[in-house]
Amino acid sequence: MIELAVLDIAGTTVEEHGAVYLALEEAVRAAGGDPSTTGIQRWMGAGKREAITALLAEPAGGPPAPDMVETAFADFRARLSAAYAARPPAPLPGVPETIATLRAAGVQVALTTGFDREVTTALLAAVGWDRGFLDAVVCVDDVAAGRPAPYMIFHAMEATGVRDVGRVLTAGDTVRDLEAGTNAGARIVAGVLTGSQDAAVLGAVRHTHLLRGVADLPALLSLS
Template sequence: GCLAPLAVFVEVFQQNDVEITIAEAREPMGLQKRDHIAALCAHPEINARWSERHGRPPGDADIDAMYARTEPMMIAAAGRHADLIPGLLEFQSFAREHNMSIGSCTGYTRKIMEPLIERARQQGYIPDSIVTPDEVPAGRPYPYMCYANAIRMQRYPFEAMLKIGDTVADVEEGLNAGMWTIAVTDTGNEMGLSRHDFERLDPSEQKRRRVAVAQKLLAAGAHYVVDSIADCIALVSEIEVRLKTGDLPAQSIN
């Protein structure tokens, strides 16, 4: 549910006497965290609240100051939300059995990611490459993290690669990289719920929310939308067939 960063964004604005909602904090999710703060500052309603409180709109110095405070807060928050999502290890096993490499992209800096990488390793998830936005010219929606992963893993061409994510920025990143882009509904930012809270929903409410999330991610251009990352396994053979018939990601955007 991308829960770790949300409280941090709300708190760092509160430290500047500006209130933002969880829904507002969630909107730019997937971006590099400074870009996320900048996007929040550009949000018309947040910008108006800031201007009313401080007599001027937020500027670059304000964004930099908030971003500097978020990093230690993010490290602490991320550590509290570091369980692997359902289906990830199943997909990793499938990838290993089929000679597929796994590269990871993120909105977190390398410093924030380091303890998360170790937590993931302890739970059995070990990607072949991990690229953070501070290691490339720009984060999502630009494709540079995908490019860097491909170089590090020595894999090509991009039309034979999958980009799996759960945010609009993930979808845009994959499309910009020329990859088959698969969006996941149940465990991501757009659903916005912990596994426990999602499982407590009535099945009809789960379905209603899935449909709403799927519509948003399809509208962003995702080639496929699935409930769980494990559901991506069934799509690999389908995409292989499409490639053999000359179908390419750039020709197949919904």
């Protein structure tokens, strides 16, 4: 039996209209970088400070100065905040009902994200998920490394008291989400098609299921 569902946020449980990757690209360009579309896609699902560092190194390959990274990261957060104010994020269709169904069936639900805690707290408050709606929320700054490392999944297990990865389901909309789930050894590693990466891209890496969205999870677990 699955005891814990570990779900990504942007593009998986929350519709934020691609604002995060537009803000990321704009902040890197403002800092003097020239990120390619492929480069942006490569860092989808990663920690945003890590992504900025890598993108600023393109194409020359030299590491950017730490103060340049921090300036670009602050700019990214400001751009994202403005984008969310102009077009507020919202739960993807069926997701609140799915989370409620999972928890009613005894499956704990944790969210993981490449955002830092401050951005995540504001985002979840905006969609009304900040007070007892979830069992755990793990941010990239809670662990030593973001996806594809499995640490956020392990941290979610620790926070919820789940000890067996064979009882864990992970779901996300990026290759890195799937890689993290596989690296953790989760029983179910599901890709969802509600984000920017399609079935061809997600299907090219190890996974157990490809779903239209998180709303398909209750049927997958025979809860509906």
